[in-house]
Amino acid sequence: MTLKYFDTDNLSPIVEELFHLSFSKDTVPFESTILPICSTNITYIYSNCQSAIFKGNKMPLCDLIVTGQFYESYQFKVKKEGHSYGITFHPTALHKITQLDIHKIKNKHLPLKAFAPQLFELLNPIFLDYKDDANKLTKALKKTILELPIVTNKTIILIDKLITIIHEEEGMLNTYELLDYVNFSQKTLETQFKKVVGLTPGKYIRLHRFLKLMRKYEGKEINLKDLIFMYNYYDHSHFGKDFKYFMKQSPKTYFKSDHPLLNEYLNK
Structure with missing residues (x-):
């Protein structure tokens, strides 16, 4: 299991973390408790063998997902080798970007397409185009995030x-x-x-x-x-x-x- 973080200096106060998480053959199957960190995430999982279990409810994790605020820990499971790339947002950033009610995705991992279709259409091609190069993906995501319209009041x-x-x-x-x-x-x-x-x-x-x-x-x-x-x-x-x-x-x-x-x- 390897967790790598990328520089986010010029993305403050929208993005708190950009990260790449990978699992090799010798580290799976893998299971861990996940403690919430008071933030929301958008993550692309390049595998169909990851899942989250919260209060007995199993949520498959694949493709481009949005993770709402969790108030309790959940179990994270990985069956096969693979990798993912994620964006951790400042607590108010996802609302500023989407103008959506963030409480509606509390304690949930959902397909981003179901929650914020326009944001999905913008980000999904970037994650797919650079799925094998985390550095190029980081650069492309930074450029796109900096160009996002941010609504505040x-x-x-x-x-x-x-x-x-x-x-x-x-x-x-x-x-x-x-x-x-x-x-x-x-x-x-x-x-x-x-x-x-x-x-x-x-x-x-x-x-x-x-x-x-x-x-x-x-x-x-x-x-x-x-x-x-x-x-x-x-x-x-x-x-x-x-x-x-x-x-x-x-x-x-x-x-x-x-x-x-x-x-x-x-x-x-």
Whole structure:
């Protein structure tokens, strides 16, 4: 299993990551837990033997797909060798590009053609033309992304500001505190945030906090005990409940196993 990232400096704040994921014969079959990273993705899977399983629902992964915001982890399986190339968007970017309700694809992997046909028609030929050359594909996608019409308004600008605040605070705040930065009600905030980002602000905050903790742990920046209290968990029991909710297993079970793909992208 090889995960490679490409430079995205000139694509900010639309694209957060461009990545190429490949599996050779000696690394399949492969299975991994996938922890959501508070973003949406568009990915081309050059194989028909990959799938995602979420709450018992198996979703085949092939050709050009869009991945909505997931609030819980899911299982990723690969049966045969192959590769994929993906785009990870800033939390508000897919809405700015498509003007579609991102919450409608929450916890889903769908064919991009079914969700955003015009974007599919634009991107699909590029993925096919450069399927065997990741560097040329990267260059072509960058050019196309920079030419995309980006639609924004006062509400989206405010949501971008709130996301920046959530990230700066590493998720250690609540929805009520966000209301100090906007001029509308909590209900309106939740409705608009969910439409633009795909999750309610409360769920986004909770997931982002857990994700930051896991990244610091996997990066060996600080021990787990100190991280638990640094991220405002009351005790190990409180942390254990969040861990089991997001990862679908206890911390004890998780830390006994190897998670190469998860470790790779959490350490980016």
